[in-house]
Amino acid sequence: MRPRLVEPPRFASPDDYPEGTSFEAGHLVTVNSGWRRVRPKIDGGKCTGCLQCYLYCPDGTMIKSGKSVTVDYDFCKGCGICARMCRAGAISMAEERA
Amino acid sequence: MSFSASSLSEDEFFYGHKACAGCGGSLAVRIALKVLGEKTVAVLPAGCMSAVGFNFPQLCFANNAIISTFAGTASMMTGIEAGLRARGIADYKVVGFAGDGGTADIGIQALSGAIDRGDDIIYICYDNEAYMNTGTQKSSLTPFGARTTTTPVKGNRRDKKDMFEIVAAHGIPYAATASVGYLNDYMRKVAKAAEVKGTKYIHVIAPCPTGWGAGSDETIELAKEAVDCGLWPLAEYENGEFSLSMRMKDPSLLDSHIRRQGRFKHLTSEGLEHIRELRDRRWDRIDKKWNVDQGRRTR
Numbered sequence: 001m002r003p004r005l006v007e008p009p010r011f012a013s014p015d016d017y018p019e020g021t022s023f024e025a026g027h028l029v030t031v032n033s034g035w036r037r038v039r040p041k042i043d044g045g046k047c048t049g050c051l052q053c054y055l056y057c058p059d060g061t062m063i064k065s066g067k068s069v070t071v072d073y074d075f076c077k078g079c080g081i082c083a084r085m086c087r088a089g090a091i092s093m094a095e096e097r098a
Numbered sequence: 099m100s101f102s103a104s105s106l107s108e109d110e111f112f113y114g115h116k117a118c119a120g121c122g123g124s125l126a127v128r129i130a131l132k133v134l135g136e137k138t139v140a141v142l143p144a145g146c147m148s149a150v151g152f153n154f155p156q157l158c159f160a161n162n163a164i165i166s167t168f169a170g171t172a173s174m175m176t177g178i179e180a181g182l183r184a185r186g187i188a189d190y191k192v193v194g195f196a197g198d199g200g201t202a203d204i205g206i207q208a209l210s211g212a213i214d215r216g217d218d219i220i221y222i223c224y225d226n227e228a229y230m231n232t233g234t235q236k237s238s239l240t241p242f243g244a245r246t247t248t249t250p251v252k253g254n255r256r257d258k259k260d261m262f263e264i265v266a267a268h269g270i271p272y273a274a275t276a277s278v279g280y281l282n283d284y285m286r287k288v289a290k291a292a293e294v295k296g297t298k299y300i301h302v303i304a305p306c307p308t309g310w311g312a313g314s315d316e317t318i319e320l321a322k323e324a325v326d327c328g329l330w331p332l333a334e335y336e337n338g339e340f341s342l343s344m345r346m347k348d349p350s351l352l353d354s355h356i357r358r359q360g361r362f363k364h365l366t367s368e369g370l371e372h373i374r375e376l377r378d379r380r381w382d383r384i385d386k387k388w389n390v391d392q393g394r395r396t397r
Binding site for chain 1 (some may be wrong): 113326
């Protein structure tokens with residue numbers, strides 16, 4: 001389970017705003033993909049499934065998938081930690097605007 | 099119970115947050131919550147992690163989480179723990195994530211009080227060595243020589259406060275130091291803290307690429323190197339005894355570790371020598387006072 005992107009709440013009038021300071025947990029309305037200048041590309045053939053990229057990703061955007069990983073590009077910021085952690089050399093960082 | 103990348107829960111409890119790319123602090127929060135699980139109430143004072151986690155209506159914690167006053171992280175944790183107990187909710191953990199400023203400067207009296215009362219809470223200090231959220235001002239955990247916006251010319255003139263030993267001096271049931279560069283060790287310590295009764299304190303070094311002047315992909319290497327070159331010893335305090343988790347790997351790494359960070363760019367060779375002296379003095383004390391035999395040798 002990971003928080004999912006949902007439609008932003010529509011507040012037509014001030015009365016619609018929550019009265020207290022509490023709100024639903026894990027409520028995401030915006031993505032972080034626009035921050036990215038480079039994106040991680042996974043070479044499934046080289047990936048050994050060691051999951052170090054998954055473990056060390058500060059944003060948790062590497063998703064375990066079978067013996068390899070996929071990337072949640074909505075929330076990956078392109079920091080490049082995954083590529084540095086990959087001992088198999090299976091992750092390369094590619095320019096966003098190629 | 100031991101944790102590794104493959105055995106760790108796939109649930110994410112800190113997701114979609116607005117921390118800078120490559121943020122070490124957000125990794126410390128993410129991993130601790132994955133170890134502790136959904137039945138955890140997190141308390142966050144003013145600081146990076148509350149600023150990046152609660153941008154209404156973008157709420158990035160998937161478990162219960164609340165912002166406390168800057169000075170009151172530990173006292174709010176005390177209140178939450180007492181409230182859960184009063185309502186008969188026994189299977190929840192209370193964890194706090196405060197930065198170095200929120201722990202060693204502003205929140206130290208609340209933390210000291212909680213340890214004194216023996217409240218059943220886990221306090222995690224993610225240490226990025228300055229007030230990063232407000233633009234890198236010096237805290238009492240900023241190391242000697244580091245340039246911040248409040249120590250702009252020669253860098254910080256004081257050494258880092260030894261928060262781990264200050265906390266241990268309270269006679270706390272469990273305290274540990276950790277690094278986001280060694281997550282297996284950090285996960286083991288968080289899991290251990292969850293099982294100990296009473297107040298627990300974990301101090302995790304969490305590099306900040308923005309404030310340290312490093313690339314966003316260098317966070318983990320910096321956190322590893324800080325341990326390897328002896329600047330950040332990994333240790334535990336339990337039953338009144340200190341024990342080392344890992345020995346210094348390579349003292350000579352110090353120069354390149356300092357020189358690669360923008361915050362030390364202005365540092366003279368005398369400054370670097372002073373950092374080396376501070377480190378060596380600390381290790382002399384460690385070798386005399388701590389139980390170093392238990393320190394497992396690094397690979």
